Amino acid sequence: MLQQKIPATVITGFLGAGKTTMIRNLLQNANGKRIALIINEFGDLGVDGDVLKGCGAEACTEDDIIELTNGCICCTVADDFIPTMSKLLERENRPDHIVIETSGLALPQPLVAAFNWPEIKTQVTVDGVVTVVDSAAVAAGRFADDHDRVDALRVEDDNLDHESPLEELFEDQLTAADLIVLNKTDLIDAAGLKMVRDEVASRITRKPTMIEAKNGEVAAAVLLGLGVGSEDDIANRKSHHDLEHENDVEHDHDHDEFESFVVEVGAVADPAAFVERLKAVIAEHDILRLKGFADVPGKPMRLLIQAVGSRIDQYFERAWKSGETRGTRLVVIGLHDIDEPAIRAAVAAAAD
Numbered sequence: 001m002l003q004q005k006i007p008a009t010v011i012t013g014f015l016g017a018g019k020t021t022m023i024r025n026l027l028q029n030a031n032g033k034r035i036a037l038i039i040n041e042f043g044d045l046g047v048d049g050d051v052l053k054g055c056g057a058e059a060c061t062e063d064d065i066i067e068l069t070n071g072c073i074c075c076t077v078a079d080d081f082i083p084t085m086s087k088l089l090e091r092e093n094r095p096d097h098i099v100i101e102t103s104g105l106a107l108p109q110p111l112v113a114a115f116n117w118p119e120i121k122t123q124v125t126v127d128g129v130v131t132v133v134d135s136a137a138v139a140a141g142r143f144a145d146d147h148d149r150v151d152a153l154r155v156e157d158d159n160l161d162h163e164s165p166l167e168e169l170f171e172d173q174l175t176a177a178d179l180i181v182l183n184k185t186d187l188i189d190a191a192g193l194k195m196v197r198d199e200v201a202s203r204i205t206r207k208p209t210m211i212e213a214k215n216g217e218v219a220a221a222v223l224l225g226l227g228v229g230s231e232d233d234i235a236n237r238k239s240h241h242d243l244e245h246e247n248d249v250e251h252d253h254d255h256d257e258f259e260s261f262v263v264e265v266g267a268v269a270d271p272a273a274f275v276e277r278l279k280a281v282i283a284e285h286d287i288l289r290l291k292g293f294a295d296v297p298g299k300p301m302r303l304l305i306q307a308v309g310s311r312i313d314q315y316f317e318r319a320w321k322s323g324e325t326r327g328t329r330l331v332v333i334g335l336h337d338i339d340e341p342a343i344r345a346a347v348a349a350a351a352d
Contacts, residue, residue: 005125008098012173013132015104015289016308018183022216036095040103108176109239115231128226131177136187138196172239177208178228186214260333265351267295277350292330
């Protein structure tokens with residue numbers, strides 16, 4: 001009798017949409033289901049993996065959490081993801097469900113297509129692709145097309161590109177989705193939420209289910225068990241990259257437009273002041289995402305810091321472990337022309 005395929009859920013979404021928070025909530029409310037988690041961190045500091053390992057969920061032990069830090073998962077499918085999946089499937093106690101968190105910069109399509117590889121397809125199926133959207137960011141117009149403004153800028157600058165890579169990425173993640181989670185709805189009003197729904201719907205031709213959430217709180221029964229088999233429908237979820245190749249447009253998918261680096265500084269005596277200064281640094285240098293941990297003297301727990309634009313969330317996440325080196329370590333993600341030396345200096349000054 002053939003063994004039933006293990007379902008896998010791919011969770012994707014733009015930078016800071018709330019993927020890690022949602023997965024943490026999922027693990028803490030898995031109702032006894034044993035979950036293996038594959039995390040594709042962007043940058044050199046495994047912040048998301050560390051957060052999830054500290055969640056204390058019985059459904060997902062530290063041995064069940066695998067971090068892929070060698071690059072974007074959509075670019076390292078053969079070299080990184082497939083071997084990782086093979087090792088996971090060779091385990092004596094195989095998981096009930098696999099959850100894969102892509103980086104905020106990943107195209108979901110190559111990953112979903114990888115489930116058609118012979119050694120994977122016979123054992124695992126994509127239960128569904130879940131795309132998490134930062135509703136507050138969309139309501140603020142971060143991805144809205146303002147054609148009049150673009151035309152005005154085009155007159156001023158002959159070199160203006162007609163389309164932002166960030167918009168393409170946002171649309172590709174929506175196109176791949178079976179379920180779209182409009183997260184952070186508590187930060188906008190009813191009119192703003194309607195605008196977000198309309199904006200997201202206008203970006204895609206497919207009509208996946210769309211739900212609302214705050215603080216990443218979505219029931220496991222909603223996220224898991226979609227039963228879609230998304231790998232069999234990959235032809236209907238083509239990315240901009242796929243379409244450009246179909247039209248014989250020469251195009252390389254890479255992340256040269258993004259840079260990430262880790263800033264390490266000493267202890268932060270005044271967390272509130274540090275956060276306020278970070279807001280200024282983010283605004284001045286147009287930082288897309290900032291996340292990591294801070295060491296606050298006299299506190300037994302480390303302070304988790306997650307920033308998207310000027311919004312910064314902070315809370316004491318877990319106690320420092322015995323033998324763990326205390327310190328403040330932050331991943332900075334921005335566009336390729338960000339001034340790394342200036343940002344390092346500014347973050348260091350903010351911590352003083």
